[in-house]
Amino acid sequence: MKKSTKPKDLFHLGFELGLILKGLNGLLEMIGGILFLFLNPDRLNYIIVLLTQNELSQDPNDIVANALINLSHSFSVSTQHFGAFYLLSHGLIKCILIFLLWRRKSWAYPLTIGALALFILYQLYRYIISPSWFLIALSILDAVMIGLTLIEYRKMRSQPVQLEE
Known part of the structure; x- marks a missing residue:
């Protein structure tokens, strides 16, 4: 009787x-980091005014437009620099890890699991400071990716080594 390999597949x-x-997410984070630079x-305030002036002229109490304006007032140069650094470094780390996993480098699997675990810890820390369902969703996706990476790593280690010619 042939054993089904559907779950493994x-x-x-x-x-x-x-x-x-994750690779696309990493690329978008790097693009976002460059844009943050x-x-x-001043530019953010200008963009927000352009985006919200029409809506606020029709409805001065618009929740989204007012939230964007309040957000733009709290945007500082240090926020800009942190955002750029965070997005660029986070995206670059993800892209490098994804590239190494795609190349099936065995040492990249535990490294990826550790990096994703650190990302989850940081995202949960940020969630405590400023609750956001987006951070929870990212953390859940990272946890799923940790599980899949672990399964793939165990599967790869159990296969016989193939020498390249």
Whole structure:
């Protein structure tokens, strides 16, 4: 009787899909980090005024427009620098790890699991400071990716080593 490999194939497919999504997320974070370098407080205020002036002229109590204006007033140069650094470093780390996993470097699996665990800890810390369902969703996705990476790592280690010719 042939043993079904469907769950293993499903985990592998989930792992590869997770790699693609994390890779895209890393690229978008790096792009966002570069954009943050050029988005100083004055530019942000100008953009927010452009985006909200029409809505506020029609409804001065618009919740979203007023929230954006309040957010732009709390945007400082230090926030800009932290945001740029965080997005660039976080995105670069993800892209490097994804590239190494895609190349099936065995040492990259535990490194990725550790990095994702640190990302989760930081996201939960940020959640405590400023609750956001987005941070919880990111943490859950990172936890799922840790599980899939662990399954893939165990599967890879159990396979016989193939020498390249």
